[in-house]
Amino acid sequence: IVPWNAPAVLLARGIGPALAAGCTTVIKPAAQTVLFNAAFLGPLLHDPRLPAGVVNVFAETGHDGARLLASSPNVDMICFTGSTAVGKDIMRSAADTMKKLSLELGGKSCAIVLADADIDAVAPKLAAAATIITGQQCTAVRRVLVHRSKLDAMKRALTQALQALTVGNGLDAASRIGPLIDPTSRDRVAAMIDRACNEADDVLLRGRSLEGAGAFLTPTVVHHQDTSAFFMQEEIFGPFVTIESFETEAEAVARANDTIFGLSASMWTNDGAAGLRMARALRNGTVWINAHNTLFAEAETGGYRQSGIGRLHGYDALADFTELKHIYQAPGVVGRGEARG
Known part of the structure; x- marks a missing residue:
């Protein structure tokens, strides 16, 4: 079950291991990208080396077909990338058949910036x-945790870095942030951001919807210390990032x-030992050091807790x-006297 935000990559990383393991597949692409997925799969479906019926595709605007896949006793495994809420629905539907699940779900990815880091060098990378994908990626940076001694510098640098990103049509070479998937998503994200701005300790940059065609939304960055705030806990699937400060490694x-x-x-950080030490303490399926969103087909990816179960990529x-x-064969020949060594 393939989402709309990265339809080529997320389809390939699911169907690849399935075919490599000798499985037949049924693909349900997102309604928003069904034409792209059809064009993407066309060469595979018509490849004479692939027997008919090994790869199957269907499209729908609702979820009835996906629910049938999840509940069917004829389906042994579901691979899904999407929201945690839908992942939980799939788990419920799959419970009666106890089928295997691979679920990569929501995230609230943080970037921890230690006191020795060069803020002016790091901020543009965090903005990117x-x-x-206009913040519409589950591993996108949502929270920036910075040492208190560098808080003011990060506020300034990250705000400037986000302001410098041009929002516009993806076919324009100058654009660095494209539209959200559709106006409905833009309006929902914008409403959550407006609420967050009204509750945040400090609004450093307030985003806005752009006039004209396209679901464009400029970035927002706020400073807030209370981690229980809804916008510190819930995934806001758009160009929204928070900054918070810490004093010690343990607090971070x-x-x-x-x-x-x-x-x-x-x-x-420039302190390799500190980076590795804290990376081991973070409860995340992937931790990068001095990078973010660096993914490899050879290296497994997946989440802890409500970010999912199972792993994609890699062996x-x-x-x-x-x-x-487990198959055990006893030595000897059945019914032929003593077993031969």
Whole structure:
């Protein structure tokens, strides 16, 4: 079950290990990208080396077909990337058949910036990581945790970096932030951001919808210390990022882990030992050091807690599409006297 935000990559990383493991597949693309997925899959479906019926595709505007896949006893495994709420629905539907699940779900990815980091160098990278696919990526930076001694510098630098990103049509080479997937999503995200701005300690940059065609929304960044605020806990799937400060490594780790999610995080420091030490303490499936959103087909990715179960990419991706079996054969020949050595 493929989402709309990265329809090529997210389809390939699911169907690849499935076919490699010898499975037949049924693909349900998102309604928003069904034409793209059809064009993307066309060469595969018509490849004479692939037997008919190994790869199957259907499209729908609702969810009835997806529910049938999740509940059917004829389906052994579901691979889904999307929201945590829908992931939970799939788990409920799949419970009666106890089928295997690979779920990559929501995230609230944080970037922890230690006192020794060069804020002016780091801020543009964080701005890019926060606005990848206009913030419509589960691993996008949502929270920036910075040492208190660098808080003011980060406020200034990140605000300037986000302001410098041009919002516009993706076919324009000058554009760095494109539209949200559709006006409905833009309006929902904008409403959440407006509420967050009204509750935040400090609004550093307030985004706005652009006039004219396209679901465009400029970035927002706020400073807030209370991790229980809704916008510190809930995934806002758009160009929205928060800044908070910490005093010690222990506080930074505690703040970063104060969430139901655990998909990804990043450490920013020149102290390699500190970066590795804190990366091990973070409850996330992926932790980058001095980078963010650096993904490899060879390296497994997936989440802790309510960011999902199972792994995609890498060798372990095959495990979700296979079953382990123990076969024991006794030595000797049945019914032929003593067993031969």
